[in-house]
Amino acid sequence: MGQPKKALVCGAGGFIGSHLVKYLKEKGYWVRGVDRKYPEFGPTAADDFLILDLCHEENCIRALTLDNTSESGLDEVYQLAADMGGMGFIHSAECEIMHNSMLINVHMTNNAANMGIKRYFFSSSVCVYRDMKHGEPEMTEAQAVPANPDNEYGWEKLYSERMAMAYGRKYGMNVRIARFQNCYGPEGTWTGGREKAPASICRKVAEAADDGMIEVWGDGTAVRSYTHVYDMVDGIYRLMQSDLVGAVNIGCPQYVSVNELVDTVAKVAGKKISIRHIDGPVGVQSRNFSNERIYSIGWKPKVFLEEGIAITYPWIEEQVRKARVSV
C-alpha cells in the first residue's frame, strides 16, 4: 500500500467541513483540519487539528506547511472557511463577511499556489445568482455573469472564485469550485442567529407543542432547494477528483416553498403546526439553476427532502431537549 493522500480542510470545525473530514477519512486520507474552533457537536475525525485564524497570512502558511520546507507537502486543499450564516446573518453582517471571508481567500489561494498545491477546492454558493421567479428556466453556471447577487456574501464568493481561477491558470494549480445550494443535516448550526432555514424550522417545530404555531419570516412562498450534507460531501469529493474546470452547481433538484418546508418538518415530527408569517429577511424569491455539470461526472442526490429531514429533525429535537435540561 502506498502513502495515503494528505488533505487540508479549512473550516473543519464547521458544519460541512466536519462532515467532509469524516468522508475523507473513510476514503483513507490523512487529514489536517483547521478552524477558529473545534467542531461543536462531537470530536473531529481529523488526524491533526489546528486552531488558527485564517484571516492572517502567517496562519494560512502554517496550515499549509507539513514539513518545514517551502513546499506544502499536502496533496489537496479544501477551502470551506468563511463567515457564514442564514439570511438573518447574511443581511446583518455584510462588512464582516466581506472583510473576513475575503482575507481568508486572498491568503489561502495565494499561499496554496505559491507552496505548490496541485488541487485546490473552493466552496462558493448559489448566492452568486440573481433573484429569480419560480419556474424561470434554470441558469447554467456561465449565466451568473453579468452578475447581480442580492447580497454581499454572493459578491464575495464571485470575486474569490475568479481569484482562485486566476491563480490556477498562472501556477498550474487544479482549481475546483462548487456553488453549494442550501445545505442541511445533523450537526449543523441550529440556534444562535447563524442557522439556516431547515435547521431553524426544525428547532421551532421541536420547541412547539402539538397543534402549536411557529413564526416564519416572509409570506412563506419563497422557493428553495435543499441538499443534504451527505450528498454535498460526496459531490465535493467527486468534483475535486474530476476534470471539471470552472464553477459547478451542486444541488438537489427538488424545489419547495418555505411553507412546504414547514409542512415536511411537521409531518416528520408528527405534529400539527400552523404558521404566523412575520416581517424578516427573506432573500431571493427563487433561484433555479442547472445541475447538469455535476451530473456529468456521475453525481446525483440520493437524499430528498423528507428523508433528509427525517435524518435531521431527531438530532435537532435532541439538542432542544438537552438545552432545556441544562437551563
Ligand code: NAD
Ligand atoms: P460553517 O459556519 O458551519 O463553517 C465555516 C467554518 O469556517 C466555521 O467553523 C468557522 O469557525 C470557520 N471560520 C470562519 N472564519 C474563520 C477564520 N478567520 N479562520 C478559521 N476558520 C474560520 O458553514 P458551512 O455551512 O459549513 O459552510 C462551509 C462553506 O460552504 C462556506 O464557505 C460557506 O460559505 C459555503 N456554503 C454553505 C452553504 C450552506 O448551506 N451551509 C451554502 C452555500 C455555500
